[in-house]
Amino acid sequence: MTDIDLSVIIPAHDEEAWIDRCLSALLAQVGETGAVEILVVANACRDRTVSLAEGYAPQAAARGWTLRVLDLPQGGKILALNAGDQAATGRSRVYLDADIACDPALLAQVRAALAVALPRYATGTLAVAPARSWVTRAYASVWRRLPFVRGGAVGAGLFAVNRAGRSRWGAFPPVISDDTFVRLNFAPDERIEVPARYHWPMVEGFANLVRVRRRQDAGVAELRGLYPALFANEAKARLTPGDLLRLALRVPLGFVVYLLVHIAVRLRPPAAGWTRGR
Template sequence: MTEPAAAPALGVIIPANDEEDHIGRCLAAVLAQRGLGPGALEVIVAANGCTDATVARARALAPDFAAKGWRLEVLDIPRGGKTHALNLGDAAATAGARAYLDADVTMDPDLLAATAKALARPGPLYVAGRLRVVRAKSWVTRRYAELWTRLPFMRPGSAPGAGFFAVNAAGRARWGDFPAIISDDSFVRWRFAPAERLELPAGYDWPMVEGFAGLVRVRRRQDAGMRELQRLHPELAANEGKAAMRRADHLRLLAAAPVSYAVYVAVSLAVRLGGRDGAEWSRGRR
């Protein structure tokens, strides 16, 4: 009698909406991962509401995944929506440990093996890689990113999880379906106390929105997402764990990067002056 195949050590779920310009690089970085043998990895691309070649370009890489003994499944979901795509991706995955990866992110070649190893520990655990912001094309975004990466919550070990985070089976059991919310990444992160979160040395490249208007739009969306989480899950807010900005922090940042500080403040003021709209999901880099 043939025994059933063991479940993969790690499932990677990639929601993708019109990502034909990015999905190939993202999946190529997955294929370049080291330290995971045949059967150890499954990848679910949850393409949702796509009107471009995202699905075709992802499916074209299926032979390369099969050659490594890894499973690639590409879901062609008619309806758009990130959290809906995450739920269908979760339903298609068989691994207990899950990683959630944005389609415009590229990873270091040792990140997934290190993630799978870390998630094998007992007890609920949230894992993130070391986030690196991709050098932007626009001057304003480069200045904003310079300041943003110096903020207290971006200090090494903080595990912000933007663009990539993972949980083991015990951690995934802390919630059911993803609700229709704005900040799906913070929704997960808040379910883990700071002591239950781990940032790995291996990293990944994450693009930031281009241009002043895009920065304002995304910041407004992020702020709306945090207000939504605080309203719906106030009991979890204590798990945020981000260091607050003190007066000394502002003075330090102003002295270290005055132009970048001015850009960051200008974006913040524009967000405040623009009101509290932006409660719907939007992609910042377009």
């Protein structure tokens, strides 16, 4: 049996609108990716996610890869991540949201970044996908300029670890923010952002932006309570008054929308539990 270099684990719940885009981009990868297995972990899907994903198996086989669909009756992203991990055989693991489209060189660059004996975390360069609503476009114009995002290795929707890195934790714990949990298991000098981009869709509309921002805040607060020691690895650049002034001058409409979302989030406590990110 061929050794698998990369296992790509894709949790998917009712993703028929996105799974074609995601898998087409994966199967269009170029460069030295090595042997790749793709595991689509469908969880409590009520749409065509399973059948659409299964339709890509011949295309994967044609390039010497494997694609399997795990059809779970129970829902939940953490459940799906753990089921994917149990089924995966690759030396390195790539965890990919089903609404992400990767640039063609991404897997090869991630594989190269992880091809060391020491623990490593890798991700691509995050690019916010074009939004349909003006509110989301305005919000994104500020968000992508935030120090945290510009600092790199954000890992929202796409992160990967090598075998030594995966040994940092056991099963995924039942937390809201799995991507933050994994990122904080690595020191800044262990986290790598490769040049190839991945395209991450932001939620559409003011109410959804507020809802997701509440979820993000709740996820960070939960991790601070459960795993306070992990925050020694944060190294997150703070948003200074000077940063705010520059943003207000450069993207005034976006700054107003970003500020209004921030205020709306503070008016109500964060929602408990996991919430879809779009």
